[in-house]
Amino acid sequence: MTYGFDFGAVLDRAPELLWGSLGTLGLALAGMLLALVIGIVGVVARTSKSEITRTPVIVFVEVVRNTPFLVQIFFIYFALPLMGIRLNPTVTAIMALGINGGAYAIEIIRGGVESVSRGQIEAGFALGLHKADVFRLIVLKPALRAIYPSLTSQFIMLTLTTSVCTSIAAYELTSAAQRIESDTFRSFEVYFTVTAIYLVISTLMMGLFALISRHYFNYPTR
Amino acid sequence: MGPIGENEFFFLMQGLKWTVLLAIVGFIGGGIFGILIALLRTSKTKVARRITAGYIGVFQGTPLLMQLFVVYYGVALLGIEVNAWIAVAIAFTLHASAFLGEIWRGSIEAVPKGQTEAANALGLHYVSRMKDVILPQALKISMPATIGFLVQLIKGTSLAAIVGFIELTRAGQIISNQTYRPLLVFGIVGAIYFIICWPLSHAGSGLEKRMAKAVR
Numbered sequence A: 001m002t003y004g005f006d007f008g009a010v011l012d013r014a015p016e017l018l019w020g021s022l023g024t025l026g027l028a029l030a031g032m033l034l035a036l037v038i039g040i041v042g043v044v045a046r047t048s049k050s051e052i053t054r055t056p057v058i059v060f061v062e063v064v065r066n067t068p069f070l071v072q073i074f075f076i077y078f079a080l081p082l083m084g085i086r087l088n089p090t091v092t093a094i095m096a097l098g099i100n101g102g103a104y105a106i107e108i109i110r111g112g113v114e115s116v117s118r119g120q121i122e123a124g125f126a127l128g129l130h131k132a133d134v135f136r137l138i139v140l141k142p143a144l145r146a147i148y149p150s151l152t153s154q155f156i157m158l159t160l161t162t163s164v165c166t167s168i169a170a171y172e173l174t175s176a177a178q179r180i181e182s183d184t185f186r187s188f189e190v191y192f193t194v195t196a197i198y199l200v201i202s203t204l205m206m207g208l209f210a211l212i213s214r215h216y217f218n219y220p221t222r
Numbered sequence B: 001m002g003p004i005g006e007n008e009f010f011f012l013m014q015g016l017k018w019t020v021l022l023a024i025v026g027f028i029g030g031g032i033f034g035i036l037i038a039l040l041r042t043s044k045t046k047v048a049r050r051i052t053a054g055y056i057g058v059f060q061g062t063p064l065l066m067q068l069f070v071v072y073y074g075v076a077l078l079g080i081e082v083n084a085w086i087a088v089a090i091a092f093t094l095h096a097s098a099f100l101g102e103i104w105r106g107s108i109e110a111v112p113k114g115q116t117e118a119a120n121a122l123g124l125h126y127v128s129r130m131k132d133v134i135l136p137q138a139l140k141i142s143m144p145a146t147i148g149f150l151v152q153l154i155k156g157t158s159l160a161a162i163v164g165f166i167e168l169t170r171a172g173q174i175i176s177n178q179t180y181r182p183l184l185v186f187g188i189v190g191a192i193y194f195i196i197c198w199p200l201s202h203a204g205s206g207l208e209k210r211m212a213k214a215v216r
Helices: A014-046 A051-065 A069-082 A089-115 A118-126 A131-168 A173-184 A187-216 B006-041 B046-060 B064-077 B084-110 B113-121 B126-163 B168-179 B182-215
Strands: none
Touching (some): A014 A089, A069 A089, A069 B168, A069 B182, A089 A131, A131 A187, A131 B064, A187 B064, B006 B126, B006 B182, B064 B084, B126 B168, B168 B182
């Protein structure tokens, strides 16, 4: 083996990697928020009595969960301009991430909502609470605690998925890596370094989520 | 705009062949190494547990796309002349072994402790205890999650397109560039993935529901 590693060429571009990392975090955060909104709206529609609102949500969830994110992002990337919507790649990427994450969020949140027993909801109505209050206080909060572990690991997966957004040239870490690679030809060093950065990001997120959980869900249940 | 004719469809099917092959190779290779990882992860040796926990953590904490890139260029550095297909297959095997290892670790730990104790009381040695008592039960417990991961893996093979490997998604990209009909092409490509993945997802969640009922 005669290959000489040269990480210096990669470290020279540290500012770009830092900006790329911030881009990744921004994409992930915006994607998560959109996913959460889609998830909550989707669950309300999915658990309603009307078939007209239930069926489209079921189809949406099944289609998104059984096709690759890469195909979804290409589809959205090409579909938007045909609908007369011109967005920059980064905004398009956020939409794709939100739609993808939203489908998973619907299933996770639905599981949490269904875990709240019928009697609790009836008790809420018996106490004279409004429908919205029953949902917010009796369904949402305990359900949040129940879904927190799977929802947060889904968020970490979403963060890792942002790397695929390089395929439409969104501003994030992987596309920064590809730029550096094409300038320096240090392919292995670049991707090794960037992989390590992703590992740091996901590890920090895990720690942060655990910390939040300890603070906000630290009440006894029975 | 060009038409999507027989030739284009045939090209997509060629891509599909590689998608299926990649998924099968990744799943079988990942399965073989995954059992090893799961056994080491649940072994009595602390070092083995630590190392496999780290291995799993790295693969679960980094994007699959980065794993593909690192293995793809890493294999080339080893000085061995390998083609893209083998490099990509190695990457998916390593990826799958970490995820399946973690799923099966959970399943092995979910087998009631009494089973291990009973096997020990009967004087079974480690290999027999695992092969005849624990693993068959763990395999059954793990089925929904294992099928779920298979779906993830099939979808994940699409990322080989970014490395330049011509599987279904890359074939779709090429056709899309030739015909200028991206929505139709990626619609078809998405539908093909759906036709493969949806029955698997359905079987997995059906199994999960049946098992949940059996426990109750």
